Amino acid sequence: MTSADTWIAAAKARADKRAKEGKVNIGTYTGNVKADDVIFSEVVKPSGHKAYDDAVKTIRSVQQAGFVVPPSAAAAEFTKAWQDAGNRVLLGERKPADAMKQAQQQAQQAIDEATQ
Structure with a gap:
């Protein structure tokens, strides 16, 4: 449909x-x-x-x-990485670019580990 x-x-x-x-x-x-x-x-x-x-x-x-997290063996870890990044920014712990860079690394690592 x-x-x-x-x-x-x-x-x-x-x-x-x-x-x-x-x-x-x-x-x-x-x-x-x-x-x-x-x-x-x-x-x-x-x-x-x-x-x-x-x-x-x-x-x-x-x-x-709007966006959707695509199906992935690492979807939960991916979601946690970007949500944690947003929280670090909102709490003043990180600048947005730094938080997203860290989230990108964490998400990519989770994807790599899930697809090995």
């Missing part, structure tokens, strides 16, 4: 179901830019509930920065 048309059809079906149930439809986030553009410009309408409408706007505004 990767084509934009398939995602759009699913979003329309979900919107119809939510409407019949009297529930708010905040949309279907697909990761497919074309589908998301159509879904959020044509399928999802303001609900009249500020919290939901604001949430949709917020998520749409940050989608370009």
Whole structure:
């Protein structure tokens, strides 16, 4: 289910179901830019509930920065490395570039060890 048309059809079906149930439809986030553009410009309408409408706007505004950690034998270690780097920066223990360099080394080591 990767084509934009398939995602759009699913979003329309979900919107119809939510409407019949009297529930708010905040949309279907697909990761497919074309589908998301159509879904959020044509399928999802303001609900009249500020919290939901604001949430949709917020998520749409940050989608370009989203990412997924790909499947890997070292996925947990990879995730821990970059999260620890962020924490070191937030705690003032490291500068961002230094923290990311360390995270890169830790993640690469974990990947290398997992794939040997």
